[in-house]
Amino acid sequence: MSKSVYIKSYGCxxxxxxxxxxRDVLAPLGYRPVEGPDAADLxxxxxxxxxxxxxxxxxxDLGRLNAMKTARAATGSQMTIAVGGCVGQxxxxxxxxxxxxxxxxxxxxxxxxxxxxxxxxxxxxxGVLDTEFPPEDKFDHLPQSAERSAITAFLTVQEGCDKFCxxxxxPYTRGAEASRPVTSIEREARALVNAGAREILLLGQNxxxxxxxxxxxxxxxxxxxxxxxxxxxxxxxxxxxxxxxDMRDDLVAAHASNDKLMPYLHLPVQSGSDKILDAMNRxxxxxxxxxxxxxxxxxxxxxxxxxxxIVGFPGETEEDFEQTLALVHEVxxxxxxxxxxxxxxxxxxxxxxxxxxxxxxxxxxxxxxNLLTEQQRAFNKSLIGQKVQxxxxxxxxxxxxxxxxxxxxxxVHVENTHAIAKIGEIHTVEIIGAETMSLSGxxxxxxxxxx
Numbered sequence: 001m002s003k004s005v006y007i008k009s010y011g012c013x014x015x016x017x018x019x020x021x022x023r024d025v026l027a028p029l030g031y032r033p034v035e036g037p038d039a040a041d042l043x044x045x046x047x048x049x050x051x052x053x054x055x056x057x058x059x060x061d062l063g064r065l066n067a068m069k070t071a072r073a074a075t076g077s078q079m080t081i082a083v084g085g086c087v088g089q090x091x092x093x094x095x096x097x098x099x100x101x102x103x104x105x106x107x108x109x110x111x112x113x114x115x116x117x118x119x120x121x122x123x124x125x126x127g128v129l130d131t132e133f134p135p136e137d138k139f140d141h142l143p144q145s146a147e148r149s150a151i152t153a154f155l156t157v158q159e160g161c162d163k164f165c166x167x168x169x170x171p172y173t174r175g176a177e178a179s180r181p182v183t184s185i186e187r188e189a190r191a192l193v194n195a196g197a198r199e200i201l202l203l204g205q206n207x208x209x210x211x212x213x214x215x216x217x218x219x220x221x222x223x224x225x226x227x228x229x230x231x232x233x234x235x236x237x238x239x240x241x242x243x244x245x246d247m248r249d250d251l252v253a254a255h256a257s258n259d260k261l262m263p264y265l266h267l268p269v270q271s272g273s274d275k276i277l278d279a280m281n282r283x284x285x286x287x288x289x290x291x292x293x294x295x296x297x298x299x300x301x302x303x304x305x306x307x308x309x310i311v312g313f314p315g316e317t318e319e320d321f322e323q324t325l326a327l328v329h330e331v332x333x334x335x336x337x338x339x340x341x342x343x344x345x346x347x348x349x350x351x352x353x354x355x356x357x358x359x360x361x362x363x364x365x366x367x368x369x370n371l372l373t374e375q376q377r378a379f380n381k382s383l384i385g386q387k388v389q390x391x392x393x394x395x396x397x398x399x400x401x402x403x404x405x406x407x408x409x410x411x412v413h414v415e416n417t418h419a420i421a422k423i424g425e426i427h428t429v430e431i432i433g434a435e436t437m438s439l440s441g442x443x444x445x446x447x448x449x450x451x
Contacts (some may be wrong), residue, residue: 002030002031002032003029003030003031003032003041003042004031004032004033004034004039004040004041004042005023005026005031005032005033005034005040005041005042005043005044006033006034006035006036006037006040006042006043006044007019007022007023007033007043007044007046008037008043008044008045008046008061009046010045010046010047010048010057010058010085011047011048011049011050011085011086012048012050013154013201013203013240014108014154014156014159014203014204014205015046015047015048015085015108016154017154017155017156017203018046018084018085018108018111018156019044019046020154021111021112022044022046022084022111022114025111025112025114025115026042026114026115028115029115029118037065037068037079038068040079041078041079041080042079042080042082042118043065043079043080043081043082044082044083044084045058045061045062045065045081045082045083045084045085046084046085047083047084047085047086047087047088048085048086048087049085049086049087049089049090049169049173049344050086050168050169050170055087055091058083058087058095059098059099062081062083062099062101062102065079065081066081066099066101069081069101080103080104080118080121081101081102081103081104082102082103082104082105082106082114082117083095083102083104083105083106084104084105084106084107084108084111085107085108086107086108086169086170086173086174088105088106088107088131089106089107089108089109089131089172089173089174090169090172090173090345090346092105092106092107092129092131093129096127096129100127102127103121103127103128104117104118104121104127104128104130105127105128105129105130105131106128106129106130106131107130107131107132107173108159108173108174109132109159109174109175110130110131110132113130117130149192149193149195149196149197150196150197150393151196151197151198151199151391151392151393151394151423151424152197152198152199152200152201152236152391152393152405153192153197153199153200153201154200154201154203155185155188155189155192155200155201155202155203156180156203156204157179157180157185157202157203157204157207157210157224158177158178158179158180158203158204158205158206158207158209158210159174159175159177159178159204159205160174160175160176160177160178160205160206161174161176161177161205161206161209162176162177162206162209163206163243163245163281163282163283164281165270165280165281165282166279166280166281166347166348166349166352167280167310167313167341167344167347167349168344168347169344169346169347170205172346172347174205177205177206177209179209179210179211179212180212181212182212182214182219182224182227185224185228186227186228186231189228189231189234190231193231193232193233193234194233196424197234198233198234198235198236198391198424198426199234199235199236199237199238199391199405200228200234200236200237200238201238201239201240202224202225202228202237202238202239202240203239203240204239204241205241206241206242206243206246207221207239207240207241207242208221208239208242208243208246208247208248208251209221209243209246210224220248220250220251221239221246221248221251222248222250222251222253222254223250225237225239225251225254225258225260225261226254226258229258229260229261234260235260235391235426236260236262236391236407237258237260237261237262238261238262238264238409240266241266241268241308242265242266242267242268243268244267244268244269244282244284244288244289244292245283245284247267247292247296252295252296252299253299255296255299255300255303256299256300262407262408262409263300263302263303263304263407263408264303264304264306264334264407264408264409265296265303265304265305265306266306266307266308266335267289267292267293267305267306267307268307268308268309269286269289269307269308269309269327269331270282270308270309270310270313271286271309271310271313271316271320271323271324272286272320272323272324272325272326272327272328273286273316273319273320273321273323273324274286274323275315275320276313276315276316276320279313279314279315279349279352280310280313280349281348286323286327289327290327290330290331293305293331304334304335304379304408304409305331305332305333305334306333306334306335306336306337306409307331307333307336307337308336308337308338308339309324309328309336309337309338309339309368309372310338310339310340310341311324311338311339311340311341311361311364311365311368312340312341312356312360312361312364312365313341313349313356314341314349314352314353314354314355314356315352315353315354315356316341316356316364321364321368324368325367325368325371328368328371328372328375329371332375332378332379333372333375333376333379334375334376334379334380334408335376335379335409336372336375336376338365338368338369338372339365340358340361340362340365341356341361343355373436376436377434377435377436379408380410380434380435380436380438380439381434383406383408383410383431383434383439384431384432384433384434385430385431386430386431387428387429387430387431387444388406388407388408388412388428388429388431388441389406389407389426389427389428389429390404390405390406390412390414390421390426390427390428390429390441391404391405391424391425391426392404392414392421392422392423392424392425392426392427393405393423393424394423395423396413396414396416397413400415400416400417401413401414401415401416402414402416402421402423404421406439410438410439411437411438411439412429412431412438412439412440412441413438413439413440413441414429414440414441414442414443415442415443416443418443420443421443427443427451428443428444428451429441429442429443430442430443430444
């Protein structure tokens, strides 16, 4: 009998990937995806613990779902509510205590056991809590997706982190670093391409730390990229998120030699102050990071650099923050994510003295974001007049318009009056305009003829 499931993903791209795999796990049980919770038989909140006030957002959503569940029960029907992901892993017992109407709570390593959890709930009629780190590899128990792939598909190749940055909960919610076997990744990549993907984004909490053994030798992340590049029909490869300490020479070289690896590198630095970097346990200096960027640019001069920043980390002075601004000026970012530091219970930084006042964080974040926005706009404008390859992945916002992504990950909108491009195709486009968040382009007849 057909049932319906609604899954809400919070936070990172790995959660989006995990939500898709949850749908795959539930499909054999007869669950079909729906667009909202109102009529869903099963609602899953796939949570993220990285962003500020994650738990508060969760309980706000749970309050609304409880009202729906109560109204549904009054009509004789049922709604099952589940909380998954990193908040479920970190705060499972608190969730069951504060929200006893939640039926299932599970972490990111156990969602392959959803059929078992649902069966236990239906048999026992009570809540189920599963936040273990099971010895089996969940990927061995996940079915192949029956859905058609998006033009850009996510593929998790590595999970967990061993770096233990003092602000981060990932080692406690996702566990130690673990890399999937090459054969498992290749099988999933080929299935995605066969289902329509032209671009694959390789995911991991510390994706460039990927390493395993293959044919009796060490197999690195650069080796994995080279291996996947041999798949016919796969046009582009990207990856996120990386740690500077794991940016090996062979991966730097891959950006120069592999045509399928896009010229875009997301490499978080968090701060430009060595004092703050040390307090964060980043285990690199600002100069280490800048030197690494110089090496990457020497290998691939046109590469776009993106970063992550945390402002207002405990003990950060105005001088420390000015050093962050100086690093941004030197690196010149094409894109960046920046946030105020917020305490995460259970992390060492939450107990540090000299917590920075919120107004100071707000003021520093505004200054940093103004600079980063200025740099992003300048990078986009530098492409005006250039011809770039665009992978088209969706209709545009207006009639006769089509949208896609440049090699540098910018959104590109092009008038497609003569139906030159179709979804899933790559075409040469001349950039004729640039905004902070997107580019506009035009087809040139000579370029179209050459293709």
